[in-house]
Amino acid sequence: MDLLRGLPGHPLHPPLTDAAIGIYTASTAFALLSVLGVSERNTATAWWLALVLGLVATVPTALTGLADWLRITRGTELWKTATAHLAAMASGTVFFLLAAVVGHGGYVDGEVTGGGLVLTLAGFGLLTLGGWLGGSIVFVHGMRVLKLVDEPFERAVTPAAHSEKRAASGGSGGHRR
Ligand code: HEM
Numbered sequence: 266m267d268l269l270r271g272l273p274g275h276p277l278h279p280p281l282t283d284a285a286i287g288i289y290t291a292s293t294a295f296a297l298l299s300v301l302g303v304s305e306r307n308t309a310t311a312w313w314l315a316l317v318l319g320l321v322a323t324v325p326t327a328l329t330g331l332a333d334w335l336r337i338t339r340g341t342e343l344w345k346t347a348t349a350h351l352a353a354m355a356s357g358t359v360f361f362l363l364a365a366v367v368g369h370g371g372y373v374d375g376e377v378t379g380g381g382l383v384l385t386l387a388g389f390g391l392l393t394l395g396g397w398l399g400g401s402i403v404f405v406h407g408m409r410v411l412k413l414v415d416e417p418f419e420r421a422v423t424p425a426a427h428s429e430k431r432a433a434s435g436g437s438g439g440h441r442r
Pocket of ligand 1: 276278279280282285286323326327328329330331332333334347350351354355358395396399400402403408409
């Protein structure tokens with residue numbers, strides 16, 4: 266489980282979230298472009314393929330998030346925010362999955378169906394909400410943030426140079442380091 270968490274100062278979940286959010290955002294943009302008639306068949310194909318890619322990227326993203334979530338003390342304020350984040354991301358994933366299943370026929374025909382579009386937009390709304398809550402976990406509660414402002418450059422960029430136990434003030438907020 267520790268392998269899934271990454272190194273102190275370099276957690277694995279955040280970079281994976283960039284991939285998942287970027288791919289789902291591209292999928293949503295392609296769906297809208299297709300519906301607007303911009304290179305309709307090509308953008309419909311890109312929409313559906315990006316949905317599937319996003320679902321694949323979600324597997325490691327969710328696993329690394331889960332590994333961090335399991336270290337949070339239950340019932341704390343941080344836990345409430347992280348659990349709301351989990352719920353938003355899990356629901357968003359279900360909507361994207363349904364969009365891929367319901368929209369498969371449209372993909373084969375080179376169009377984004379009404380159902381596929383609505384489910385994609387719902388997934389994107391939940392993804393945005395979940396991203397906001399993810400921001401609260403990190404930038405408000407400070408989870409996994411070392412905040413070593415004066416750390417010398419050489420140490421700041423060296424892998425495994427830090428321990429989260431030694432981290433300066435702030436950021437523990439119910440999180441077992
Ligand atoms: C597609 C799925 C998910 C996406 C896109 C996502 C996105 C995010 C984002 C944007 C952040 C803020 C970090 C940053 O700004 O770089 C974050 C943090 C976090 N997420 Fe997620 N998340 C996902 C799934 C999950 C799941 C399923 C869990 C828990 C079971 C989870 C737990 C956490 C935790 C604990 C943090 C704060 C610490 C850390 O960075 O690991 N996430 N997530």
